[in-house]
Each structure stands twice: as structure tokens, then as C-alpha cells.
Amino acid sequence: MTKHLTLAGFLAAFSSLPAWAQSVDPQGLEIIGKPVDGLMGFQPGVTQLATDQQWLDGMILVIITLITLFVTALLIWVAIRYNAKRNPKPATFTHHSTIEILWTIGPILILVAIGAWSLPILFRQQEIPVADVTIKATGNQWYWSYEYVDDDFGFDSYMIGAPALGGENMKTPEVIAELEAAGYSEAEWLLATDTAVVVPVNKTVVMQVTGSDVIHSWTIPAFGVKQDGVPGRLAELWFKAEKEGVYFGQCSELCGIAHAYMPITVKVVSEEAYAAWLGRAKAEYAGIPQDLTFASAD
Template structure:
């Protein structure tokens, strides 16, 4: 029932006043950090401990497998050159070489144990959900995300700017560019920016409860190092603590139907003061909770 209310609210807001609505609840002026860039290779800047750990692990394993690949390739080439029929017309007939057999058994075991010793703590750190400062429920729908701020009793839907549900055609038209600019984005953020963003405070532990309402989706933010399937009927969790303010983009990462490519994720990481202001406005906008005003006493 709540999802239906959220969907209706999102559609009405999107059709009637998208730019003003988005600006009224989202802090502006943030640096866009986590986004794909054409022509570049490598990871997006990691702004959480999870992301930096994963990127370090990837680099470390890349070094190990590169050394192994170079060594094995060089060994094959050397054997092919040294022991071909022309250079070695009478091949040796032995079948065992104990030191070599011990080496090719022990060395891989040592390498695998080392990789496990480095990777398992990183995996456990991802899976051990800490106590949350902010808990948000993310619900994957075809083809948009619904968010519920569990501790504050409000929620909203998040559509890609230019999506058909908001009167668009999944095309970069002048109207869509105008909507992007009105929401504080540029033309290069088309297919990435949403009409409403998840807003979280910097340096606080955020726990996302992830599920789906129809088919399997996946909530993914590369710069945070998080990715979790949203499975209907199941409630999974992930966590992150962003260490830098800015705007970060992600995508649904499970093929979920015809418009799978058009359900991006936008997260804005702001200061605690900006988050408190946004939270007060969001409660009033979505839950009808009027902010209380504290009046100082006369004495």
C-alpha cells in the first residue's frame, strides 16, 4: 500500500513540477564525483573504506596474476626453444622430478592462502552490518526506485530525469536538458540523474535495506563499493560510510526488463547541517510533518 502511495506521489510530482520539486528538497552546489567518464579506464574515486579496500585488493591480485602470467609464458617459450626436436633430438625419458613437483604444489597453495588472507577480511567487512546512523529502505520497481527513510517515517520515488513516467521518452530532448539544468545537473548527466536523490550525511554509517517489488533488481554505487540484489520477498542489507561530500551515481545492475537501462541511482552526500535542513523539508514534503519551532522563554 505504501509503495502505491509513493508511486502516485512520484508521478503527480513529476508531471506537474519536476524542476521546482527537485530543487526544493535537494542541496545544490555539490561536486559530482562518482560518475562514469567516456574514454577513461579504472575505478571511480573510492569515497568509502569498502571501496578503497576493494580497489586495493583488485590491484594486488592484478599484480600477482600478471607475475604468474609472465612467468608461465616465459617458461613455455623457453621450453619450446630449448627442448624442440632440432636442439634436443634425444629427449629425456624420466617421469618424475620431486623438487619441481613439490614447488608447483606448494607455491600455488602459498599464493592462494595469501590472497585469501587479504580478501576474506574485506569480504567480512562488507557483510558485517554495523549499527546504523541512518537506515534507508530501497525498493526496486520496473523501472524506478522507491526509498523509505525508516527512522523518520517518510519515503519517495526516484525516476530518471526524462523517463516516460515523467512525461519523457528516454531521449535527450531540449525539454529533458532543461529539466536536468533546473535540477542542478548538466547535459552530461543524462541517463544518470534522477528527479529525487537519496540524501545522506557525510561520515555517518548508512544501512540500506534492499528489496524488490516485482523482479530482481540490484542497488549499486561504484564509488561506495556496494552492490546488492533487490529480490522480491527478501530484505537484504548493505552499508557504507561516505567520507567526502558530493554527488554519486549508480545503476540497477540486474537485467530487469525492457527499461532496465533507465533506472539510475543518485546519492548526494552532504554535511550534517545540510542533511538536517533537507530532512526537515523532506518530512514536511512527503509525510506532512510540520517542523516544530522552539520559542525561547522570556526569562
């Protein structure tokens, strides 16, 4: 699909201020999916994919913890019970059929159980459903380009204050002012982009992921999705966000000197807000005339 960009859309990708079509009232959206200094564990999962993965991780952690404790206790017991002081005359047997059968069948049953739980979760990720919204994400050195496939428009997304925009990669007063103008705070530096992917809540979104130069990777931890973008190939992932808010991700494949400075911002909004944003975005990025009443909706 041909990407349509007006002069205004082209300049918006490089301007120091966020594009006006991106104003989905960011101050009214809760920032949910972001890393927090000093905390451990997963970001809040807002898709079924993410909650499934987090449950699977916890379940496997319980299993491997029990196995570790059992093996450790067994080693300690053997070391105490069968040391040279207690057994001056060592045993001469070479095998024990019952124990050998148990330590063969036991791990097999554990692996089968893990597979029975994990494979359905894997298949759920890989079986791409029918999309309500289809977006193509193209990784570039070092920013993302997005195309709303069904609506014939696209835009580029740069980190606010990114070196790729000629900045010095420092929290200068100008960069902080850009963050605040876009509805973010200083805490979102290195996470927020000048334009964000906007999707409706509780709708199936299919992302088509590729790369224009080297391998990149489109990742949103709170959605439980990660897909490499390989030049010359078109891969897909999907998600259905269940909560409105702002979510951050990063390119997760080492792609060059500015790899650390190509974040991803996704805003999940109500269907009404999405429809209003879609009208404004079509007008700005594709030059498609829109009904004034619709385009100016809140």
C-alpha cells in the first residue's frame, strides 16, 4: 500500500512539537505500561496474551523452585547419610532399576505438563485473528514508520529529543518543554515519541512488522508482544488491549549506534476518541478531506 504524506505530515515528523492529530487528550490517559526504577516483575498485563504469559512464567517458576529444593535436599541427605565416616565400607551395587525408572518418568511427566500448559498460549500468539485495525510498522535507523493499512495514511515516530532529530540526547529545557507539550513529564524521557500509535480499546489490532535497513523488533511488554522486523519479510503479531492508557515499548533488537533511542508509544483510547483521531489523522497525514463536525470531535 502506498504511503501518503502531505507536506504538513512530513514536517510534523521532524518538528519539535507533536503533531496536532496526535492530541488524543494525553493528559486524560493514564500511563500504565512503562518501566519503573527499583521495581521488579512484569508490567501490568492489559491483554489476554500478556496475562497468559505472566501466569505461565509464575507456574514454571513454582515448578523449577520445587525441583531445585528437592534436588538440594536430596544432595544434602546423601552427603550426610552416605559419607565415608558413616560408611567405611562403600556399597558395590552399580544400578537401581526402580530409581532409574522414577528419575526418567518423573521429568517426562513434568515436561509434558509444562507443554500442555504452554503450547496453547504459544498457539494463541501465533494464530492471527481477523483484524479490526491493521497497522504496518517499519523499523528504520532509528525511528518507526507506521501505516494504517485500511485508511491509506501513515506517519513517522521519533523519540522526543532523539539524536536522530539532531538533538544531543540530553534532558535539556527544550526537550522537557517538548515532553510537557505532548502531555508527558520528565519521567517519560527516553520513552515518549512525538507521534504515537493510536488504537481503540477492546478491538483486535494486527501489526505487520518489517524493517527497512537492518533487523529491528517491535515490542510492548504490557501487551505481551514482540516481533522482529526483518528487511524483505512481513511478519505479524496481534493484541487486544483491555484498558485505555499510554503504553511504552522499545526496539528490542540491536540495530546500530542509536538503538537505545527508538522507543514505541501506543495510546489505547475509547472508540469515540479513536474515530475522532482517525478523522484528524486522515486530514493531516493523507490530505483526505473530512466532515468538519466529525473531524473536530473530542
